[in-house]
Structures are given as C-alpha cells and as structure tokens.
Amino acid sequence: MNISLAFIRVFFVILSILFLTTYTTTSSNEGFTFSNIVIGVISGIAFGFVLIATDSLFKRFNLRTFNIAMLGLFCGYLMGEAITLIFKTVIDVSTLPLSPATTELVRIAIFLFTAYLGMVMSVRAADEIYVSIPFIKFKPTSHKKKDILIDLSALMDTRIIDLATSGLLDNNLIIPRFTIKELNAMGEGNDDMLKAKARRCLEAVKKLENIPGLELRFAENDFPELKDLQSKLTRLARTLDANIITADMNRVQQAQLDGARIINIHLLANALKPITQSGETLQIKIQRYGKEPRQGVGYLDDGTMVVVNGGAEYIGDMIKAQVLSVKHTSSGRMIFCNAVEDGLLSTQEIEQTVSEMENSHKNYFAI
Numbered sequence: 001m002n003i004s005l006a007f008i009r010v011f012f013v014i015l016s017i018l019f020l021t022t023y024t025t026t027s028s029n030e031g032f033t034f035s036n037i038v039i040g041v042i043s044g045i046a047f048g049f050v051l052i053a054t055d056s057l058f059k060r061f062n063l064r065t066f067n068i069a070m071l072g073l074f075c076g077y078l079m080g081e082a083i084t085l086i087f088k089t090v091i092d093v094s095t096l097p098l099s100p101a102t103t104e105l106v107r108i109a110i111f112l113f114t115a116y117l118g119m120v121m122s123v124r125a126a127d128e129i130y131v132s133i134p135f136i137k138f139k140p141t142s143h144k145k146k147d148i149l150i151d152l153s154a155l156m157d158t159r160i161i162d163l164a165t166s167g168l169l170d171n172n173l174i175i176p177r178f179t180i181k182e183l184n185a186m187g188e189g190n191d192d193m194l195k196a197k198a199r200r201c202l203e204a205v206k207k208l209e210n211i212p213g214l215e216l217r218f219a220e221n222d223f224p225e226l227k228d229l230q231s232k233l234t235r236l237a238r239t240l241d242a243n244i245i246t247a248d249m250n251r252v253q254q255a256q257l258d259g260a261r262i263i264n265i266h267l268l269a270n271a272l273k274p275i276t277q278s279g280e281t282l283q284i285k286i287q288r289y290g291k292e293p294r295q296g297v298g299y300l301d302d303g304t305m306v307v308v309n310g311g312a313e314y315i316g317d318m319i320k321a322q323v324l325s326v327k328h329t330s331s332g333r334m335i336f337c338n339a340v341e342d343g344l345l346s347t348q349e350i351e352q353t354v355s356e357m358e359n360s361h362k363n364y365f366a367i
Helices: 003-027 034-057 063-094 100-124 152-156 159-165 177-187 192-209 229-240 249-257 265-271 347-360
Strands: 148-150 173-176 217-219 243-246 262-264 281-289 295-299 305-309 318-329 332-339
Touching: 003 034, 063 100, 148 229, 152 177, 152 192, 152 243, 159 192, 159 265, 173 177, 173 192, 173 229, 177 192, 177 217, 177 229, 229 243, 262 265, 281 305, 281 332, 305 318
Parallel strands: 148 173, 148 243, 173 217, 243 262, 305 332
Antiparallel strands: 281 295, 281 318, 295 305, 318 332
C-alpha cells in the first residue's frame, strides 16, 4: 500500500475516534466515564472503517468524474436554496397551516431532489459542459483526443512502430515509467526468454522515441501497492482518463471490466484489411474439406478463411477462385468463392449463388 495513502487513512481513523469519543463524553449526562470512552472509541473505529470502505468503492472513479459530480452537487445546492426560498415565501404569503416538522421535511426533500438531479445531469452532460462568457466561448476539453498507454504486448508487436509512424498517435502516446523499470528488471534476470523479450521491447521504445513528430511521453505515476503490471496500467488509465493499446487478446476483457477502454491492435489490423469485391478472382491453396459437399477451405496470408465451392477436388493444390461474397464475423472475415475451373459466373449468377448459400449454408453464416 502507498505510504501516504496509509497515513491518510490512519489519520482519519484517529480523528474519528477523537471526535466521537469527545461527543459521547460531552453529550452524555454521565460525563467522562469509562463506558462512554469505550463507546466513543468503538464508534470512531467503525466510522473510520466506513470511510475506508467508501474509498474502496470510489476507487474506479477518476478525478474528472469527481469534479463534474461536485459541480453538479454545487448547482443542485443552489437550486435547492432557490426553491426553498420560493417555498418559504409562498407559505408566508398564503399562511398555510403547516407545522415546523412538515416544513423541515419538505425542505429536506427539496435539497435531496435538487442535489441528486444536479449530480446526475452534470455527469450525463459531461461532454457538453463548458464555461461561457459574453462574446467568448471556451470549447470543452473533452473534445481533445485521449492519451494512449502502451502495454508490454503492444511493445512486442512491431506493428506499433508503423502505427506510430502514421501520425495517428502524435502527442498522445504514453509509456508508463513502471513499465520501463519492469523491462530493465527482466533484462537483468536469468531467464533468457524474458531477457530477449525485454530487449525487443526496449528497442521498440528507442524507435518510438526517434520517430519525428510523435513526441512520446513517459508517465511517472506509480502504484507501489499494486504488484501486477496490468493492474498498474489499468489504474493509470483511469487516473489519466486514457485508453490502453494492447496486442494481448486475453487481457482485453479483464481491462474493460476494470473500467479501462482498450484499443486492440489485432482488431485494428482486421478493420484495415483490404476488402475483396464480388466478382474478383484470387489464388488460393485448398487445405482441407469444408462443411458442405464439394467445398474446400483455404486461407489467405493474413489468416482470412476462404470457402471455395467445388474446391474439395483440389485439396493441396493452388487454384484460381472467383469471389462470391465477403462476410464479417466476430472472429474476422470470411470469403466465399467458386472454383474458376467450373467457369466464371455473371453478376446475376453470383447473386443467385449467394442467395442459395445463405439459405443452405447457415452453419457458416451463423459464425
């Protein structure tokens, strides 16, 4: 645990004990007695642990969300004061027979309603909040691009260099300093595989630093209470309100559950693959049988699955195929073709064949 955070928690537990012990001994008719001191100490400890538990519940909130919520609470308070003043004026003018208890209950209900409404509305409209002065309008900072944190798997993937060179990540790419420390520790270890991995990652960092215009930054934030590198990265992403770029498919779901937004290099690469059009021809090696009679299956260089009608007769051979349709699935893209050895199809024949495939080959299209 961070020493400063531990100090703050202990300090507030002690304050809670001190204040509640003082309250129990001064408000009781018995005065300063042992039983009142015990009650005050126990109450103070219990309240202190409630504060710590509340801190744990709000751990996933970043500073920006907290500030917006506080702004909404302040606006709700002002609105509550205004409504309460109007309500009090109406009561005084109309001389309604309301007891002080009823008036106080209505006042509490008004403040609770306005505080809740102010906080909810401000959080929902976070991107629309801006400061406005006559003739001058400041644009909301939320329209700026978010920073992007790099994890170890992304540094291991050489495609991050090409992506950074493209200019899409200019002034927004951040490498945590604790990641560099972890790589240095791996490089000094005895495991040859980890040393090679650390060396490749450090070389990638140097290449990123040398890219003109990228302006790579390093985050000095560290979280000593967290031992796992991925947990530190997720905490840093929430603190900086940044995204994480990764090449590890196994970490995507966990990071999203922890409240961080993920940019996956593999999904990005799939989205940028050139789209094959219906009617075009391609060379494909048939590697195995398909799920339907006379179908063969092959794969392009990027791993895209190609299903070829009439390809079952050419297992192990490189043949020419005519593209019928391209289907996008959760695992990538699939291309359906006809073997050219059976003859090229016209546009009308392609549409008819695709319609028949969608009716009869549902086991493919349901992927």
